[in-house]
Ligand code: IMP
């Protein structure tokens with residue numbers, strides 16, 4: 001557990017925090033912009049379904065949807081990838097699959113951070129097979145290590161290639177609750 005005195009001294013759970021990368025204010029401003037872009041992108045005929053990839057996206061998702069000014073439904077996905085060290089043999093298992101049907105709906109997958117891109121690259125075909133009207137990704141952070149096909153439509157920040165924690169992102173389940181994003 002980190003305490004405010006730990007944060008003040010630059011320590012998180014006994015680990016040195018190198019720096020705050022995105023402050024609470026910077027995140028709030030960017031999330032509001034992204035929500036406006038998403039609001040403007042869809043038309044009156046779109047049945048919007050926002051799917052949050054747990055657990056990392058939970059805080060971003062909660063802040064984002066409250067700023068989207070149009071009707072939408074919300075559900076979650078829990079994906080677990082095996083063999084992530086070996087790209088070719090890696091498989092993606094859905095530990096929680098949304099109850100909601102994707103067919104004919106405008107689906108936006110919400111991710112915390114795109115790193116290797118493996119999670120999304122494996123998730124796309126599974127989701128596309130369910131015949132959504134459209135399928136887009138919104139991520140808060142993108143390390144730009146890979147280009148995806150299709151590319152992520154909404155990116156909050158091009159992130160530094162460091163290990164980031166806070167605002168939902170964890171290191172071994174620590175630090176998810178921090179209101180800002182820091183590098184370890
Ligand atoms: P990818 O499949 O390699 O793109 O990995 C994506 C997932 O790995 C994200 O949803 C995060 O949960 C986790 N991840 C990748 N980079 C970081 C990081 O810098 N901090 C915390 N989690 C990360």
Ligand code: MG
Nearest residue numbers: 055056169170
């Ligand atoms: Mg994670």
